[in-house]
Amino acid sequence: MPSFSPAFRQQLRDLFRWRRDVRHFRPDPLPPGLLEDLLEVAALAPSVGLSQPWRFVLVEAPARRAAVRASFAACNAAALARQDGGRAGLYARLKLAGLDEAPCHLAIFAEPDPAQGHGLGRATMPEMASYSAVLAAHTLWLVARAEGLGMGWVSILEPEAVKAALEVPAGWVLIGYFCLGYPREEHETPELERVGWERRRRVELLRR
Numbered sequence: 001m002p003s004f005s006p007a008f009r010q011q012l013r014d015l016f017r018w019r020r021d022v023r024h025f026r027p028d029p030l031p032p033g034l035l036e037d038l039l040e041v042a043a044l045a046p047s048v049g050l051s052q053p054w055r056f057v058l059v060e061a062p063a064r065r066a067a068v069r070a071s072f073a074a075c076n077a078a079a080l081a082r083q084d085g086g087r088a089g090l091y092a093r094l095k096l097a098g099l100d101e102a103p104c105h106l107a108i109f110a111e112p113d114p115a116q117g118h119g120l121g122r123a124t125m126p127e128m129a130s131y132s133a134v135l136a137a138h139t140l141w142l143v144a145r146a147e148g149l150g151m152g153w154v155s156i157l158e159p160e161a162v163k164a165a166l167e168v169p170a171g172w173v174l175i176g177y178f179c180l181g182y183p184r185e186e187h188e189t190p191e192l193e194r195v196g197w198e199r200r201r202r203v204e205l206l207r208r
Helices: 006-018 034-042 062-082 085-093 128-146 159-166
Strands: 054-059 104-110 150-154 173-181
Touching (some): 006 128, 034 054, 034 128, 054 062, 062 085, 128 150, 128 173
Antiparallel strands (some): 150 173
16 A cells, blocks of 8 residues: 655645635636546546446537536526525525536436446445445546646536436436536635635534
């Protein structure tokens, strides 16, 4: 097992600290082959029964991107309508997606019952397949940040509309739709904290 120096461990903490949900992107395309390299690292994430249930879909076709954008617009309008008076104005000013600027759109799905892994660890907790795909997304987020990229998770979407737009197998579960590219600016503090939407809480440990 490799030995990690104190300097490396500090840099790793910095990587976690500077990982941001990015919504402001430069239009510069990703260098050729970089996305594939990042996905190879993402696939090192732990998965239940070594099932590797994540499924990556690169969304390049303008019509498919437009369909996802339309789903976001409809869901975002509905979310705004649900805000109370004190929050509605702030919500309306939030930039909640980088769909129009990000050069790379990537959807991550989970196959809920893959043959790989032979069902190990999923009999009592079948949701572990989706959790495994979430870990792949987080691993991708970190390695992308280490390469100077930003990633944004777009969750204000109707999953079935995204699945239909991308024509993926009916059984796949949408984990997230991600925007990926070079950020326009760098911040250690999350944007939602900077604009006053929410504040990060300290960790609470419940002991039994």
